[in-house]
Amino acid sequence: MYPFDPATVAANYSDNCNNVTVNLTDTTQTGDDCSWTLVYTYNVVDDCGNTLADETITYSGSDQTAPTGTAPVGDTNVDVCSADAQTVYPFDPATVAANYSDNCNNVTVNLTNTQQTGDDCSWTLVYTYNVVDDCGNTLADETITYSGSDQTAPTGTAPVGDTNVDVCSADAQTVYPFDPATVAANYSDNCNNVTVNLTDTTQTGDDCSWTLVYTYNVVDDCG
DSSP states (O other), rough: OOOOOOOHHTOOOOSSHHHHHHHHEEEEEEEEETTEEEEEEEEEEETTEEEEEEEEEEEEEEOOOOEEOOOOOOOOSSSOOOGHHHHHHHOOOOHHHHHHESSOEEEEEEEEEEEEEEEEEEEEEEEEEEEEETTOOEEEEEEEEEEEOOOOOOOEOOOOOOOOOOOOOOGHHSSSSSOHOOOOTTEESSOOOEEEEEEEEEEEETEEEEEEEEEEEEEETTT
16 A cells, blocks of 8 residues: 655755766565554655665555444344244344454454344344454444244143043033143143133033033243
């Protein structure tokens, strides 16, 4: 960016008699991306060998540009329990850093905040972080957002009813009442509680042969 150009430098000098020539005698650069100095040392000589020696041009600078890039896009509307969100979607600085680059040096990703709101039925997880290069130039308040809910129905098996029992038809529902709590014990949910709701009771037949059918649904807290 700052090459030594003898012709351009020579234009700054003149001689009382003849032409001047600029000769680079030394190039010294010190420092690093965060602070560097570049010194060109040269002499200026006319056609007769008269010399103006040890002239210098000094440049200095540093990386003053923050990294660039785009935050990864988080998954949305996923079927994940609220309690498992940060386990399923952990913040991985190395993976995030791969989305950014810097004009001079390395980038580091630092998590600055983790905020999770909602519950199993609707949750949002937001990671806030900054991206900084080795010189401290920072791209701040980048975010990745995930969202989800429990979208899975409970699992289990209906209890098996008794058959061919010695009970009068009129006593069937008394002897075999529908007990939601007992039925619910046969089911589980991946995220939360289950509730059993009786939706229909149908009894057919008579004392000589009867059938009692309870129909119900099993619902979790997220419906």
